[in-house]
Amino acid sequence: MESFTRKLLTIVTEAALETVLVQDVEKLGAHGYTITDARGKGHRGARSAGWETDANIRLEVVCDEPTAERIAAYVRDHYYENYAMILFISDVSVLRPEKF
Template identity: 50%
Template sequence: MQTHQRTLLTVICEAVLEHKLEQALEKLGAPGWTISDARGRGGRGVRSAGWDTEGNIRLEIICNRELAQTIADYLHENFYANFAMVCYLSTVEVFRADKF
């Protein structure tokens, strides 16, 4: 089976941002995304996810590199200054290129 190269944008941030991020992704043209709960410790302390909006979420988007960079830039410009957020890009191999 042939694979195709795409970019995975992973965002770990405060759960309170979930709906704002979904709206932004829709507006920016993300083909789809996955959101899951995340727990851990970082520069802003321990995030326990004890309350729905107290914890962290992990947002993953697979798309072309240009769109991933556009989304990452938007998040940086609009959220980094006021919210705990980490973004990183990874190159991934997908089987169904038409999905991404």
């Protein structure tokens, strides 16, 4: 089975940013995204997701490398300083590259 390499951009951040991040990733070229609730502990403490204001989301985008880098740079420049956030990019194999 033939597969094709794309990038998986993952952003874990405060749920309060969901609406604006969705607008940003679409504006910056993502064809789609997946959002899930997230819990954990990091540099800014534990996030239990028990309350809306204490919740985290995990936003994932599968895309080509230029799109992943463009979104990552934008998010870093506009949100890193003021929000609890991590961002990472990894290689993934996809079977239908035209979707991404």
